[in-house]
Amino acid sequence: MRSIFKTGAAALAATTMLAGAAHADAHAALSGTLRIVSDMSNPGPRATMEMLAAEFDEMHPDLEVDLTIVDREAWKTQIRNVLSADPPDVVNWYAANRMGPYVNAGLFMDITDWWDAGDYAGLESVRGALTQDGRQWGVPYTYYQWGVYYREDIFNELGLSEPATWEEELANCQVIVDSGRACYTIGTRFLWTAGGWFDYLNMRTNGFDFHMELARGEVPWTDDRVRQTFANWRQLIDMGGFIADHQNYSWQEALPFMINGEATAYLMGNFAVDQLRNGGLTDDQLDFYQFPIITEGLPQGEDAPTDTFHVASGAQNVEAARAFLAYVTSPEVQTRINGPDNLGQLPVNANSSVADDEFLQQGFAMLSQNAQGGIAQFFDRDWPAEMASIGMEGLQEFMVFPDNLDDILERLEAARQRIY
């Protein structure tokens, strides 16, 4: 613990040096209380957050860090009240459009100056996700790739290889279905998992730029290109590619289908790996591939949701909050908190190193080399909140009753015209 703490302090000192000497003085004299409300409530992330708070507390003798951890799902509805009633100094949230309501309401502090001052060296590539109206409203602390996690052993048994194109994908799936399995497990009870499928199918069918135009409400949902996305999706649905009754399951409840071998793959974020391993799958049985190409020649876009820290505009201890954000995003801390013992995800700082993990390495390589189209956040973060909730409901309905497509698209289009 002590040695970790020392290296942590050293790394912080290094970044503050970079940030400017004038600023370093302020760090030494931090005092009072730093109030943090975090949504990192799952066991692993919780330990990481508690470690961060404890270390930061130790580094600043006169400063007391007061950490409150709120259940991750509950936080999504509580953040409004917390920010407007009794704002803490630092809170967790999500990047991109998800920030919108709080930025517009003036509840997140504009920290563009801190970005400009060089507090966050190595984070240039992710600055865009924290930008709204040309200003920055927070810092990222972790992100993760999405993609297809599959049962390598079943693929080997059936003589399949990772598909690179849609034709190969469909051919693979036919073999899997013929063997009495489903190609994909999915649990759409809480809707967002269907959003992941739409993201990928639409980015691969029509490209990242079109996907973002749709997210910004610039293209009607009844557009033929959108219909093409759904037509591709329907090919998989009609051949029995997805498990039955997925509308009953949460994403965790859909995991056993893959663990038991009733389904061979899962389009998911990297956080699923931990659960699959806990479920008894070894790394020999599990592997990962990038979502296959559908339209030739389109640069691939990828989903890589980013989780963030923000300073409340009502923060009492702004100096300490600033130091904490710099600390969390520094290369050494980034390497450590995203390592396999902690979050097991990708560090946001370019100067950090990615953990020696099969999936993180593949994901990192994919995002840095093979995502020229662009990086999207996720359906429920790129679309405005209301459109996202109506949209995902439609996507779930489509997966169960593909014949309702016209009705669904007209409903989404009506919502688009009202919301934007």
Next chain:
Amino acid sequence: MSSSTTPALPMHEIRAEATWLQRNKMIVTPLLFLLPGMLFFAVYVIFPIFQSFGISLYRWDGLGEATYIGLANYEELLTDRNFEISLVNNVKWLVLYLLAIPLGLFIALFLNQTVVGIRLYKSLFFFPFVLSQVVVGLVFSWFYLPREGLLNTIIMGLGFDSLNILGDPTLATYGIIAAGLWPQTAYCMILYLTGLNAVDPEQVEAGRLDGAKGWKMLWYVILPQLKPATFIAFVVTIIGALRSFDLISIMTNGGPFGSTRVLSFYMFERALSEFGFRMGYGSAIAVVLFLIMLVFIGYFLWQMWRDERDARRG
């Protein structure tokens, strides 16, 4: 006070000197006792009702500035299909939930006998009402599970196709109502059991002498005496049906694709949930729900007022 310092004064003069407070204490004392309750009721119930009416005329995300938009939220409700689904579901709940009353009566009549261990049977029947709605919801959603659930094991054992009740938009609401009926029936049962204790044995005896038995005895002798219990059972069941929120949230979360929403759940989704930023629209839904409730509340109050008036006359 004057009475203690001037004890020599005659009685009637003391009375004349009594303060306003002393003279009116028969009115003031109950008012003082009522005051805290009335204050809380006004602040937490009456005031929010009017506030909801107010907010429903605005477009407001709950954070920033509110814009006055008149009745636009209500106009949107008229064309909102999800609102229509929620309203229809509310009606289904209201009608089917009332089944709890005859079911409860039947079980109560069945249990209203003296055999060994009847207390144990009564408490077993009452048991579901003690359970939290969340537990009831979870138990039923496992019961309904499409492959592993007990229900499907039974119907597949009988040679029928498996049913995915909570995943089928046409069946899901009925599945949830059935789950809700379980504790609600127990509640009505306990109301009727207490009611049955108060049934006058002399009247039963007299009925029997006149040759009444079976259904006639139940209909003409027992049920009229159970009227107070029936009224309370009706009240709690209607209220229970209108506030059906937790079961829906636990069992289907409003899905599949919004087919099991009721007004209260839809209001929560639009105004307060993860993606809900429409306080005005949510308030408009709440106002509609309130108006529906008002019909019943009005009836209940009128009924109670009438009963009390009759009681005073009698």
